[in-house]
Structures are given as C-alpha cells and as structure tokens.
Amino acid sequence: MSTLYETLGGEPAMQAAVELFYRKILTDERVSRFFEDVDMEGQMAKQKAFLTMVFGGPSEYSGKDMTEGHSHLLDQGLNDSHVDAVIENLGATLSELGVDAASSKSALSIAEGARDDVLGRRGS
Amino acid sequence: MRVTHSGRTVEVQNGETVLDALLRSGENIPYSCKAGSCQSCRMRVVSGSVPEAAQVGLKETLRAQGYFLACSCRPDGDIEIESDIQVQSVVGVVRARDRVGEDVLRIRLEIDDELDYAAGQFVSLVRSDGLARAYSLASIPGDPSLELHVRRMPGGRMSGWIHESLGVGDAVSLRGPFGSCFYVPGRPDQRLILAGVGTGLAPLLGIARDALARGHEGPVDLFHGALVSGRLYGVDVLRNLERCHRPFRYHACALNESQGDPETLRVGAISDIVLSSVKETLATSRVFLCGDPGFVNDLRKRLFLAGASMQEIHADPFTPTGSTTDAN
Ligand SMILES: Cc1cc2nc3c(=O)[nH]c(=O)nc-3n(C[C@H](O)[C@H](O)[C@H](O)COP(=O)(O)OP(=O)(O)OC[C@H]3O[C@@H](n4cnc5c(N)ncnc54)[C@H](O)[C@@H]3O)c2cc1C
Ligand code: HEM
Ligand code: FES
Numbered sequence: 419m420s421t422l423y424e425t426l427g428g429e430p431a432m433q434a435a436v437e438l439f440y441r442k443i444l445t446d447e448r449v450s451r452f453f454e455d456v457d458m459e460g461q462m463a464k465q466k467a468f469l470t471m472v473f474g475g476p477s478e479y480s481g482k483d484m485t486e487g488h489s490h491l492l493d494q495g496l497n498d499s500h501v502d503a504v505i506e507n508l509g510a511t512l513s514e515l516g517v518d519a520a521s522s523k524s525a526l527s528i529a530e531g532a533r534d535d536v537l538g539r540r541g542s
Numbered sequence: 543m544r545v546t547h548s549g550r551t552v553e554v555q556n557g558e559t560v561l562d563a564l565l566r567s568g569e570n571i572p573y574s575c576k577a578g579s580c581q582s583c584r585m586r587v588v589s590g591s592v593p594e595a596a597q598v599g600l601k602e603t604l605r606a607q608g609y610f611l612a613c614s615c616r617p618d619g620d621i622e623i624e625s626d627i628q629v630q631s632v633v634g635v636v637r638a639r640d641r642v643g644e645d646v647l648r649i650r651l652e653i654d655d656e657l658d659y660a661a662g663q664f665v666s667l668v669r670s671d672g673l674a675r676a677y678s679l680a681s682i683p684g685d686p687s688l689e690l691h692v693r694r695m696p697g698g699r700m701s702g703w704i705h706e707s708l709g710v711g712d713a714v715s716l717r718g719p720f721g722s723c724f725y726v727p728g729r730p731d732q733r734l735i736l737a738g739v740g741t742g743l744a745p746l747l748g749i750a751r752d753a754l755a756r757g758h759e760g761p762v763d764l765f766h767g768a769l770v771s772g773r774l775y776g777v778d779v780l781r782n783l784e785r786c787h788r789p790f791r792y793h794a795c796a797l798n799e800s801q802g803d804p805e806t807l808r809v810g811a812i813s814d815i816v817l818s819s820v821k822e823t824l825a826t827s828r829v830f831l832c833g834d835p836g837f838v839n840d841l842r843k844r845l846f847l848a849g850a851s852m853q854e855i856h857a858d859p860f861t862p863t864g865s866t867t868d869a870n
Contacts, residue, residue: 430598437846440846440852441847456835458839458846467577478575478576
C-alpha cells in the first residue's frame with residue numbers, strides 16, 4: 419500500500435501542506451508561542467519534517483530524537499493539552515487537503531504514537 | 543565520485559549521500575531528518591553540479607546560489623562544496639556622496655575588481671580599524687559603480703563616520719556579496735510586491751531595476767514608508783522609473799500626515815497599506831521586504847497568514863549589530 423506521502427505527491431506536495439499547517443499553528447493561541455520564531459523559514463522546514471514523518475514519508479527520526487528535539491519546549495511548559503492542539507490542527511489540515519478518512523486516521527495515529535516521546539515520558 | 547570539502551577530499555560510494563560520506567570520514571556536519579525536509583544539512587556547491595533532487599524544496603534564490611541538501615545529494619560527478627558562503631574582498635573608492643534625504647547619504651563606489659553580485663544583496667563595509675557593518679546594494683550589476691544608501695543612526699559608529707569623515711576619493715574595504723533577497727528571472731508575468739522603510743529602499747531599488755532590466759512584465763509595486771513624507775527620499779528616481787517602465791508603480795506611504803494628495807501619497811501604516819492593496823493577488827505574487835527588522839518580520843508573518851507562500855517571500859531585515867558582540 420502506498421503511503422499518504424506518496425498519494426499526495428511526495429515532497430512537492432509537502433510544501434503546500436506545511437504552509438496550510440503552519441498558518442493554523444501560528445494563529446492558534448494555545449500553541450503559537452512555541453512556533454513563533456524570527457527564522458520563519460527554518461521553523462517551517464522543521465514542521466515540514468513533522469508532516470513528512472506523520473504522512474509516512476522518508477524519515478529517520480527515532481523516539482529518542484523526538485524527546486531530545488522537544489526537551490527545550492518541556493522547559494517552556496509543553497504538556498498534553500498542546501499535543502492535543504497540534505493533533506487537532508493536523509486533523510484540520512488533512513481534511514482541508516481532502517485526505518480520505520483511512521489515510522487521515524493513520525497520520526493522526528502516527529502523531530498520537532509520538533506523544534510520550536515528545537513529552538519525555540518514555541524514559542531513556 | 544569524490545567530494546571536496548574544506549580542503550579534504552572524500553570518496554562517495556555508489557548510492558551514498560554527500561552527508562553520509564562526510565560523516566563517515568569523521569567530519570562534523572549538522573543534520574537532523576536525513577530525509578530532505580528540515581534543511582539542517584544545507585551546503586553550497588562551488589564547482590561541479592548537484593542532481594536536481596538535492597535542491598528540491600529550497601527557495602529559488604538559494605538554488606540560484608548553488609545551495610543544496612547534503613542528505614539528499616547523490617552526486618553523479620566530482621564536486622567541491624562548502625559549508626559557509628565564500629566571500630570576495632574588494633576595495634571601493636568613493637566617487638560621489640550626495641545627501642538624498644534628511645539623514646541619508648547616497649555613496650557611489652568604484653571598485654578595483656569585479657564583484658559578482660545580484661541586485662538586492664548586501665556587502666560588509668570594513669573600516670581600517672576592523673569595524674564592519676552591512677549595507678545593501680542599490681545598484682545593479684551593469685552599473686559603473688556600487689551604490690549604497692546610508693542612514694545616520696544616532697550615536698552610530700559606522701554611519702556617523704561615513705556621514706562625517708568618509709570623503710570623495712577615500713577608499714574602503716568591502717566583503718561580500720551576502721543575502722538571498724534578489725530577483726530570479728523566469729516568471730515574467732508574476733506580480734512583484736516590494737516594501738520597505740527607511741534605507742530598506744536601497745535593495746528594493748536594485749531589485750526593481752534588475753527585474754525591469756530583465757524584461758519583467760507583470761506589475762511591479764514598490765511601497766516605501768516613512769513617519770512623515772519629508773523623510774521619504776529617492777522620490778525623483780522612483781517617479782522617473784515609473785515614467786520609463788510601464789509595469790512599475792511607486793507608492794509613497796507616510797504614517798503621520800494630516801492629508802496626503804491621494805495621487806502621490808498614501809497615509810497610514812505601510813504594512814496596512816500593503817496588505818489592503820495586494821490582498822487578492824497575494825497567493826501568486828512574489829514579495830520582497832527590506833529594512834527595519836520589526837517591520838520586516840511583522841509584515842512577513844501577516845503576508846504569509848494572508849495567503850502568500852513562504853517560498854515567495856524574500857526578506858532582508860536590517861538587524862543592528864549587537865552592541866555587545868563587537869565591543870572593540
Ligand atoms: C542585511 C543588512 C543590510 C543593511 N543595509 C543597510 C543599508 O542599506 N543602509 C543603512 O543605512 N543601514 C543598513 N543596515 C544597518 C547597518 O548595517 C548598521 O547597523 C547601521 O548603519 C548602524 O551602524 P552604526 O555603526 O552606525 O551604529 P552602532 O554604533 O552599531 O549603533 C549605535 C546605536 O544605535 C542603535 N541602533 C543601530 N541600528 C539601529 C536600528 N536600526 N534601529 C534602532 N537602533 C539602532 C544601536 O543599538 C546603538 O545603540 C543593514 C543591516 C543589515 C543587517
Ligand atoms: C504530536 C506529536 C509530534 C511529533 C510527531 C512532532 C514531530 C516533530 C519533528 C519531526 C520535528 C523536527 C525536529 C528536527 O528536525 O529538529 C519537530 C520540531 C518541533 N516541534 Fe514537534 N512534534 C510533535 C508535537 C509537538 C508539539 C505538541 C509542539 C508544541 C506545541 C511541537 C513543537 C515543535 C517545535 C517548536 C519544533 C521546532 C524545534 C526547533 O526549533 O528545533 N511539536 N517536531
Ligand atoms: S538533514 Fe534534514 S534536510 Fe538534510
């Protein structure tokens with residue numbers, strides 16, 4: 419079975435997807451503070467890596483990478499409610515992209531599956 | 543295939559990426575996703591060429607400068623690459639200095655060697671004691687001299703020195719060019735939106751002239767903002783450009799002005815004026831923003847949220863040099 423990443427059209431489609439997603443994140447006051455970065459392009463590239471991962475595209479992140487990559491956010495108070503908000507925005511992005519229910523479900527569950535790593539609860 | 547990086551040459555095995563080859567040889571190269579999306583591993587090719595796949599997702603201004611992603615690069619020939627951008631050094635002799643605004647000097651410099659730059663890039667001007675500051679190029683590569691616009695900052699070391707002491711005939715060192723805020727030809731019908739405050743006009747003037755000289759046909763709208771209309775400068779040059787080039791439109795904007803002649807002056811915050819003027823065409827426009835960092839970063843975000851693609855927003859914030867990092 420092909421991945422959502424492939425169905426959507428691979429890397430070029432990720433650019434459009436990440437713009438949709440990043441606009442939502444930046445205007446969602448529950449989480450925007452984590453993503454407000456003077457280097458908007460750099461920040462958006464990171465979010466593209468996030469989407470590529472949950473869409474089943476090429477990705478080499480380990481659970482440990484996810485913990486390390488978000489540990490500075492834990493210091494800023496990152497918790498379950500923020501993961502919920504990010505997953506909610508991911509869902510809205512998927513429906514705006516017209517992604518079918520089954521593929522959406524798989525993307526959302528990949529994101530959900532990273533929750534404990536992102537929140538540093540998996541130990542090391 | 544071999545890849546040369548900072549003087550060392552490494553063999554790239556068949557199917558191996560440049561990133562893996564460099565890491566295997568013990569080099570310390572930043573990376574994260576290893577899959578071409580996070581751009582942590584961005585490098586620049588100086589000789590040879592990289593496959594198209596290694597530049598996917600990069601802005602066209604970066605591609606034009608030879609940037610690529612090492613983790614997605616499986617070279618098909620020998621290449622030489624670098625982590626940091628290579629700079630040229632030239633000596634410039636001041637040929638003219640003219641006061642073009644209340645506190646803005648236009649400096650024309652003749653250089654001893656060729657400087658391979660794109661209009662809109664900037665150079666670092668280095669004084670003989672080592673003090674260095676960035677100034678944008680308002681000229682285009684065919685011009686006989688380099689043009690800079692320097693605003694005098696209160697208590698400013700470099701700008702004060704330029705205004706008071708740098709005379710015609712004096713020489714200064716320049717390093718560069720730097721920056722990715724420039725026009726790349728290829729889509730002549732696209733709308734170009736250029737917006738700047740203060741000496742942010744310098745790079746915008748270069749970019750606009752460059753685009754027009756390369757036959758850009760879509761509308762070119764330049765918005766220049768100041769607190770009051772008396773602090774706008776370069777008005778004659780811009781009006782003249784408007785007369786000579788059909789697609790070009792100059793929008794003078796002043797924040798505090800009781801009444802503007804609606805034909806020649808728009809009153810209000812430049813960011814609001816830009817947003818309200820271009821909203822409908824934003825999704826397909828190319829945008830250039832230059833000048834004060836607060837202005838640039840704020841308008842970039844607002845334009846992006848209003849529908850502009852980040853790939854199409856080129857920004858050059860004039861970040862002041864940190865007064866702690868250059869204390870000597
Ligand atoms: C990419 C880039 C392009 C630039 N292009 C131009 C250009 O084309 N024309 C131009 O005139 N300048 C330009 N600048 C700004 C320029 O590099 C210097 O920062 C500026 O001339 C002040 O330097 P100085 O040595 O005179 O002041 P400093 O001695 O460095 O500073 C004096 C005081 O002024 C403050 N200060 C400096 N700059 C600002 C500011 N912008 N806003 C508020 N306070 C400030 C400092 O914090 C300090 O307190 C550019 C900067 C960048 C990064
Ligand atoms: C739901 C599960 C999540 C996954 C799978 C995920 C995945 C990722 C990935 C792959 C990156 C790129 C890492 C890199 O290359 O450096 C990243 C970066 C980032 N993530 Fe997440 N993320 C998740 C949740 C969150 C949440 C809830 C927040 C905050 C509300 C968040 C904020 C960030 C930020 C700010 C960055 C950039 C960090 C930096 O600047 O280095 N993430 N994330
Ligand atoms: S390591 Fe992420 S793009 Fe190369």
